[in-house]
Amino acid sequence: MPLIPLAYTLLPLEAPWTEARRICRRVWLLRSKGLIAEAQRIEDTELAAVQVRAVPGGGLEADARFKALMTEERERMDAAVAFAEVLAPMLSERLRVFAPERGRTGMSPAPERKEPGPGGEARGIADYIDEMLAQDRAGSP
Amino acid sequence: MSLLTIERPPAPTSASSPSPAVTQGSAPRTPSGKPTRLLIGLDLGTNKSCILAGPPESTDIAVSKVVPSVVGYVKDGIVDGIITGNVRILYGEDALRQRLHVELMAPLAEGVIARPEAARDFMQHVRLLADPSGKAEIRAVVGVPANAGEQAREGIRRSAQGIFSRILLIPEPFLAALGFRDDSRVKQPGYVDPVVNSLFIDIGAGTSDVCLVQGYFPTREDQISIPFAGDAIDEIIHEELNRTYPNNGLSRLSVREIKEAHAYVGPSRKPLDVKVVIGGKGRTLELADAIGSACNALIERIYPALTTLIESASSDSVVTLLQNIIVTGGGSQIRGIDTVLQKKLADDGYESPKVRLAGQDFQRYVALGALKAARAARENQWQVLLD
């Protein structure tokens, strides 16, 4: 799986850009966990600030470069999440064999978006519990 | 523990959210001799705890109790016969009744376990209430405050170790929505399922929790826990009483009783004369301002949290959400709390807001949601508690 697209290596790696990449990854990670508000906050504050430092004059070309960076980081994150989605059930299956039941909780990906869900009956209570456990694993309350 | 009594089940629940029938008795053993499994939905409150229990794969509720969250350790030197059965530990109402003869301990403070020993004893009591035979295999879903961190959760797990076989900790606001949901109406057109789109305001003793519930499990951003609730109101009223009526000798418990009888929000309800006994003599105190300003302080704390969460909802959902704001917990009994919040929202330009009270059954919704969750949980979602 080409986790690092070619364009990544062509972008400048000086300090503000490196930091921007790091913040971008955090933003996409938060979004993938459904923590939209927190992601937006970081985008509006930390990412906006580093953008100003990375491209002090602004301008169309600089904006385009910044957008490209965002897109690349999103693709990397998507690839990582997809990888984890394949890996997690495999690992979970194996762990089940070695450590039956004790202290184990359900494995499922974190909620992906913060939009109102479908009608109550469409999703069972156990699905909500799965979401909660995914959040717990991700470090939320 | 010999003071354990099997109470009659409570009267049928309010019309807003009919609950399953309550049946009496403890769980029998299975024909194979394996211990019967019993599920508990537990709302472990700072002030009061609600325990609902029933068998899996059923909607029956075999045990339904609301117990003050307090343990009383009988003081040394109490002569035989003073305490029925000469037990050493009393719980709930029994402990409060014998407050002169016991050392009272509240296992929780501000929604989290503050006294682990008392918490373990209290859990033992919960177990016995649910399963007087002491033989069933118990699995419990326990409500935790919206902001409970790992330490708070670990505190609950430890106090349940060796008492319940498996446990699942779920934030209280979500359980309240689940408990409040009228399952028989979920498919009816026009019924707004609180689990799908609602805003819960749960005003307890230690914390007030505001939570957006929108058809997915609420994230950290969807829940705001404010460390200002019933206990803080008691404190403000008490301070004000001590200032205006020095040496009044009223205990915090008496202040709470006064609050529970007269609490209100909104414009002053003067005159509000309250009769109290001070130093053995009856006196009438004018308490409109003391009670009103303490309770209105709660509104000032809750309202910003409410609007923050409303504004974080998507534009597609917000109109329906505004119709489904529900106040629960003991604080929902404060007179005028629904109308004052609704008016504030309307005055601030929110579209036709509707704030409702959860109703008389407010003490049971978290536990009811917990029991529903216990019945629905998959095998691998439970946490096994080591003995």
Ligand SMILES: Nc1ncnc2c1ncn2[C@@H]1O[C@H](COP(=O)(O)OP(=O)(O)OP(=O)(O)O)[C@@H](O)[C@H]1O
């Ligand atoms: N009629 C009433 N008027 C005002 N306040 C009331 C009334 N009845 C109960 N309360 C207050 O509600 C609070 C208890 O609410 P509740 O039982 O929901 O809390 P809890 O679950 O024990 O606490 P927490 O949720 O913080 O752990 C107490 O402060 C109590 O004094």
